[in-house]
Amino acid sequence: MKFNSLYPELIVRQLELSEQFYVAALGFTVEYRRPEEHFVFLSYGHAQIMLLQDNLNQHSRTGDLQYPRGQGINLSIETPDATRIAQQLQAGGYPLRIQPRDQWHRKDNIEIGERQVWVMDPDGYLLRFIEALGTRAISKANNAIH
Numbered sequence: 820m821k822f823n824s825l826y827p828e829l830i831v832r833q834l835e836l837s838e839q840f841y842v843a844a845l846g847f848t849v850e851y852r853r854p855e856e857h858f859v860f861l862s863y864g865h866a867q868i869m870l871l872q873d874n875l876n877q878h879s880r881t882g883d884l885q886y887p888r889g890q891g892i893n894l895s896i897e898t899p900d901a902t903r904i905a906q907q908l909q910a911g912g913y914p915l916r917i918q919p920r921d922q923w924h925r926k927d928n929i930e931i932g933e934r935q936v937w938v939m940d941p942d943g944y945l946l947r948f949i950e951a952l953g954t955r956a957i958s959k960a961n962n963a964i965h
Contacts, residue, residue, distance in 0.1 A: 820850055826860075826867035827894065830884060831942050834859065834872040840941050841870070844911040845904065866896045887943020894946050901934040901950035908938055916945065921952060929954045 831837040834857045841847040847861040847868070857872035873884060898904055905919045917937035923930040932952030939945055 820862075823865065823867050826869060828869035828871055829889070829940075829942065829944055830873045831870050831888075831940075832873055833941070834870060836941050837870050840913070841868070844908055844913055845946075846907070864897055864899075868894070887939060887945075889942075889944040892945070893937070894944065896946060896948050898948045898950055901936045901948050904948045905936045908936075913938060923952075923955070925957060928957055930957055 829837075838849070838859055838861075841861055841863075842849060845863065847863045850860045850862050850867075852859045857874070859870050861868050861870065902919055905915060908915060915936060916939055917935065919934055919936050921932060921934050923932045931954050934950040934952055936948045937945065938948075
């Protein structure tokens with residue numbers, strides 16, 4: 820396994836509950852565990868994430884961790900099928916924060932499309948699954964509003 824240049828570590832309340840969500844509901848793979856530390860390293864395609872159960876004494880704590888955790892950040896995760904992710908979540912009883920939707924974002928003279936599904940994990944970390952829709956030229960009319 821090759822480590823990415825960036826892989827966030829999320830401090831969670833109950834590691835088993837969070838692992839169940841990421842693995843069973845979303846399809847992440849367990850790369851390795853350190854049970855003595857209540858730690859698991861997960862991957863999904865090229866995305867990597869670490870989960871660490873909160874023990875109140877960790878050096879990575881920066882303050883009180885109230886629900887929802889991770890306020891002010893969302894994690895974008897590429898997926899080949901955002902609609903399937905939405906269906907899996909709904910079948911598991913997990914509410915979607917934002918239903919599947921197509922978004923187009925301007926980059927210079929093109930737009931990059933993605934189908935998005937947003938969900939909060941059991942600790943309130945916001946996840947945005949994105950499926951690539953390709954690119955398109957920006958018309959002069961569209962360019963005025965971007």
